[in-house]
Amino acid sequence: MSDFPRAAVIGNPISHSLSPKLHGYWLKRYGLDGSYTALEVSEDQLEETLSRLPKEGYVGANVTLPHKVNVLGFADQITDRATLIGAANTLTFKSDGRIYADNTDGYGFIANLRQGAPHWDPKAGPAAVFGAGGAARAVVVALIDAGVPEIIVSNRTRPKSEALRADFGARISVVDWVQADMMLEEARTVVNTTSLGMKGAADFKVSLDLLRKDAVVTDIVYNPLMTPFLAAAERRGCTIVDGLGMLLHQGVPGFERWFGQRPEVDEATRAAVLA
Numbered sequence: 089m090s091d092f093p094r095a096a097v098i099g100n101p102i103s104h105s106l107s108p109k110l111h112g113y114w115l116k117r118y119g120l121d122g123s124y125t126a127l128e129v130s131e132d133q134l135e136e137t138l139s140r141l142p143k144e145g146y147v148g149a150n151v152t153l154p155h156k157v158n159v160l161g162f163a164d165q166i167t168d169r170a171t172l173i174g175a176a177n178t179l180t181f182k183s184d185g186r187i188y189a190d191n192t193d194g195y196g197f198i199a200n201l202r203q204g205a206p207h208w209d210p211k212a213g214p215a216a217v218f219g220a221g222g223a224a225r226a227v228v229v230a231l232i233d234a235g236v237p238e239i240i241v242s243n244r245t246r247p248k249s250e251a252l253r254a255d256f257g258a259r260i261s262v263v264d265w266v267q268a269d270m271m272l273e274e275a276r277t278v279v280n281t282t283s284l285g286m287k288g289a290a291d292f293k294v295s296l297d298l299l300r301k302d303a304v305v306t307d308i309v310y311n312p313l314m315t316p317f318l319a320a321a322e323r324r325g326c327t328i329v330d331g332l333g334m335l336l337h338q339g340v341p342g343f344e345r346w347f348g349q350r351p352e353v354d355e356a357t358r359a360a361v362l363a
C-alpha cells in the first residue's frame with residue numbers, strides 16, 4: 089500500500105491516452121503527493137483490476153475504451169448522469185470499498201464550450217449533432233441539461249439516432265445522414281461527435297454551405313486540433329472551439345475528488361499536454 093493517493097486511466101489500448109500527462113502535470117503544478125499512470129486492462133481483466141486497485145492505494149481511475157459501459161456493472165453507486173449516458177469515465181474508490189461511478193464527459197464538453205466561446209448561449213436556438221455513438225450520448229445529455237431547446241441528430245446508421253430520441257425524448261429530432269447539412273440551417277450550436285476528420289480516419293464531407301455565421305461550432309476530435317470541419321466553420325465566420333479542452337475539462341472532477349485540489353484548465357495545461 090502506498091502512502092500517497094494513486095490514480096490511473098484504464099483501457100485497451102492505452103498508450104495513446106493523454107490523461108497521464110494531464111494529471112501528471114496537475115500533480116506537479118500543485119505540488120501534490122500522488123501518482124497517475126496508464127494501465128492496459130483487457131475486458132477479461134476488468135473485474136479483477138477493479139477489486140485489486142483499491143487495495144493497492146488507488147483512490148480512483150479514469151475509464152476509457154472499451155470499458156466505459158461495462159464498468160457500470162461493477163459499480164456500487166452510479167450518478168444520474170452516468171446512468172443517463174449509459175457509461176462512466178470516472179471512478180472513485182471509497183474507503184469503505186465501494187466503487188462510485190460518474191461520467192464527466194458531458195461536463196467537460198460544456199465547460200470547454202463555455203471557456204472557448206464565452207458568449208455561447210445554449211438557449212439561442214437548436215443544436216445540430218453529427219454522430220450518435222458513445223460520445224454523442226454524453227454530448228446530447230449535456231446539451232439538454234444546458235437548456236438547448238431542440239437537438240437535431242444525424243448519423244450514418246440512422247437507428248442509432250432513433251435510439252437517442254427514444255432515450256432522451258421529444259427535444260431530439262432525427263435527420264437522415266444524406267441530408268445532414270439541412271440541420272445547419274437553424275443550428276446555433278454545431279457539434280461533430282463522429283470520428284470523421286481524425287488523423288487516419290475518413291474526411292468529414294458534409295457540406296457546410298447552410299452553416300450560420302452566428303453558430304458556435306465544436307469538434308470532439310482533437311488530433312488534429314484544427315480539423316478540416318473546424319477550419320471550414322472558421323472560414324464561414326463561426327466561433328470554433330477545438331476538442332482538446334473537452335478532454336482537459338473532463339479530468340477536473342476526478343482530479344479534485346482524488347487529490348483534493350480543483351485544477352485549472354488554461355494555456356499552460358494545454359501546452360503541457362501537447363508537449
Ligand code: ATR
Pocket residue numbers: 218219220221222223224243244245248281282283284290
Ligand atoms: P464514440 O464512442 O467515440 O462516439 P463510436 O460509438 O464508434 O465512438 O461512434 C463513432 C461515430 O462516428 C458514429 O456516429 C459513427 O457512425 P455509425 O454509427 O454509422 O458507425 C461515426 N462514423 C465513423 N466513421 C464514419 C464514416 N465513415 N461516415 C460517417 N460516420 C462515421
